[in-house]
Amino acid sequence: MNHNTPLSPRPLRHLSDVQRRVLTTAQLRAHGVSAAETTGKCRPGGPWQQFLPGVYLLHPGPPTSEERLHGVLLYAARSSLADPVPAVPAQPGAGAPHGPLPYTDAMVTGLAALALYGFTSAPGLSSLEKIDVLVPRTRRLRSTGCARLVRTPSLPDPRLMTGVPVAPVVRALADAVAEVPDAAVVRRLLTEAVRDGHCEPAVLVRELNQARLLSRPHVVDAVDALLAESRAVAEDRLYRMVREHGLPDPVWNVDLRLPGGPYLGGLDAYWPEQAVALELDTRAPRHDEDALWSEYARKREQLERLGITVVYLTPKKLRDCPEQQATVVRTALMASLDREPAAPVEVLPR
Incomplete structure (x- = not known):
């Protein structure tokens, strides 16, 4: 046999x-x-x-x-x-x-x-x-x-x-x-996973955190490089969305501050006439996940108290459905006509 x-x-x-x-x-x-x-x-x-x-x-x-x-x-x-x-x-x-x-x-x-x-x-x-x-x-x-x-x-x-x-x-x-002890190999693996759409950076970082791998310096370096590259890609998609879907030009990458007062936070895009703020949600959870979320929530609450509408977009949504995200922004801009004027703020370049 x-x-x-x-x-x-x-x-x-x-x-x-x-x-x-x-x-x-x-x-x-x-x-x-x-x-x-x-x-x-x-x-x-x-x-x-x-x-x-x-x-x-x-x-x-x-x-x-x-x-x-x-x-x-x-x-x-x-x-x-x-x-x-x-x-x-x-x-x-x-x-x-x-x-x-x-x-x-x-x-x-x-x-x-x-x-x-x-x-x-x-x-x-x-x-x-x-x-x-x-x-x-x-x-x-x-x-x-x-x-x-x-x-x-x-x-x-x-x-x-x-x-x-x-x-x-x-x-x-x-x-x-x-x-894998080789930092270059780790970086290539993580980058390919995100670039080719296998997973989102936040999901990947959460898994690495749960596996207790973020205590290894070469893994942390690879994650930091991945997140920086992912944000750059997301920003490019945001610019393209505004341009290709006919949205009015915002001021890009600015800080807001109350006149003579405290710092309110940084934004990826801001439409001063409509008082609409946009921020890319690129949080990648690590040990300080709760603190990161608290900071996002604090900023949003503070801006909305001043009459500023805050729109959060994720890199995944910008990649998968940019037209839908453009509609979200356009709706927020149009809704400003029915709102009370926002409190005056200083718009400063980052």
């Missing part, structure tokens, strides 16, 4: 080709292959080989990247093919699900997951010495061979990529960053 020979008594029609080449001890036993027969086939020069504890390749050559992925998942998963888990929807462009998968409570994460998502800044699967697998904290397994276990108290919902359950991008990024 070789990897092309159907096993019995249970058919393998529900398996993909790679799943027929990578099987566990329990799966082989379910198909009538005894432990002694498995051991015999895995002797030097034999047709099979043991890949990981309890996981076998039904051919003698080196494993492919796809076989390595399925092998580490079989090693880490709770169940065998007797108890498959439902397929989950694929990410856009990932192809259709391939049916039920034999992996309960295990999913690929870290650099291997990013490679499956198509990150050009992540190493190719064939060059990865270790494949990270996310499992519940209670799993009594050890990292071994090319399988590196990453434990978590609560598993996220996986995505299906090329027939493999994969952790969401932000979780995969956090697990990758935890293992």
Whole structure:
């Protein structure tokens, strides 16, 4: 019997080709292959080989990247093919699900997951010495061979990529960053995630914070560079929105101050005649998330007490629906005709 020979008594029609080449001890036993027969086939020069504890390749050559992925998942998963888990929807462009998968409570994460998502800044699967697998904290397994276990108290919902359950991008990024000491690589990974629309900066920073990675100086530097670049991109989209949707020109990047009085805050755009202020909400939560939100709320309350309408736009909304955001601003400008005049303020360049 070789990897092309159907096993019995249970058919393998529900398996993909790679799943027929990578099987566990329990799966082989379910198909009538005894432990002694498995051991015999895995002797030097034999047709099979043991890949990981309890996981076998039904051919003698080196494993492919796809076989390595399925092998580490079989090693880490709770169940065998007797108890498959439902397929989950694929990410856009990932192809259709391939049916039920034999992996309960295990999913690929870290650099291997990013490679499956198509990150050009992540190493190719064939060059990865270790494949990270996310499992519940209670799993009594050890990292071994090319399988590196990453434990978590609560598993996220996986995505299906090329027939493999994969952790969401932000979780995969956090697990990758935890293992990458190179500041330049970390910066490239984070930048690609945001530039290509995999996630928003605030969501990414929140995940890094929860993973306690923002205490590492090279990660903090990468995050600071990412946030600065993301703000510059958002500002460019804001300028384009005003120009392309025919909004009146505001004064850009100004500070407001009461005449002879206290500082009121900085704004990305201000329309003095209509007393409409606009600010990009680019908050990225860290340990001081509550303080950041309090500062935003304080500024808004203070300006609105003076009769100034405050509009907050997020970079995501500017990217995804600029016309809708232009309508929000235009409505605020038009509504100024029905309001009492705002208190006088000094408008100063930043």
